Amino acid sequence: MKLSQVAIQLYTLREFCKTEQDYAATLKRVREIGYQAIQISAVGPIPACRLRQIADNEGLKIAATHEPTPVLLAQPELVIERLNELGTKYTAFGSTGLADLGDISVVREFLRKAEASAERFAAAGKVLAYHNHAIEFYHYEPRKTVFQLIFEETKYLQAELDTFWVQAGGANPEVEIRKLAGRLPLLHIKDFGVTSTGERYFAEIGYGNLDFRALIAAGEAAGCEWFIVEQDRCPGDPFVSIAKSFNYIKENLVAE
Secondary structure, eight states: GGGGEEEEEEGGGGGGSSSSSHHHHHHHHHHTTTTTOOOOOOSOOOOOHHHHHHHHHHTOOEEEEEOHHHHHOHHHHHHHHHHHHTTSSSSSSSSOOSOOOOOOHHHHHHHHHHHHHHHHHHHOEEEEEOOOSSSGGEEEEETTEEHHHHHOOOOOOOEEEEEEHHHTTTTTTTHHHTTTTTSSSSEEOEEEOTTTOEEEEEEEETSSSSHHHHHHHHHHTTOOEEEEEESSOOOOOOOHHHHHHHHHHHHHTTTO
């Protein structure tokens, strides 16, 4: 993995991206920390042209976005246009949008629509991916998870695997990464911590329990293009947390 492949997911900094002015100040701080790329998610109502212009001004590449599930399913052409404006190839579903994955017929209907959208993206030279949480590791029958089903019943839909949520779902992140070889352009690298009382928490990279040397190696073998740092909740100042993650990555995980 090269340092230029490491991005920060702006969801981590969502409270600092609500206005164009705040977004610009945030990107300046992100670049000063050392990141060279971002993922657009949970930002305020800022025009795509300005999102890109401000990123360009700071020397930051837009690696990918997250877009609302209803729009991705019903109006993929609008997202394709937005990706063109942003100068990026990748976007992702944040989830199925379903609170309960127990009805597999409903899940399959989502997958049918998602695959149709993913095919539209592919025809336009773009990529639509699916971002998991823990819920997808629900076993709807013995030894069969919804996560498996998602990628067995689609071809164009790609993966944006989240390491924390795989671990939280009781699966092995390294194993799941390797299963997705050729379909994993985006990897959310997110560490998994446990408190002294057994509560799980989102840790800075290198400060939790996941073996990121193994996970990055698996991601590279799977053909991953972007390794995206995300921390859903930080213990204090999120800029301090993303700097800790970046410094650990730079010192321990990159090939440069």
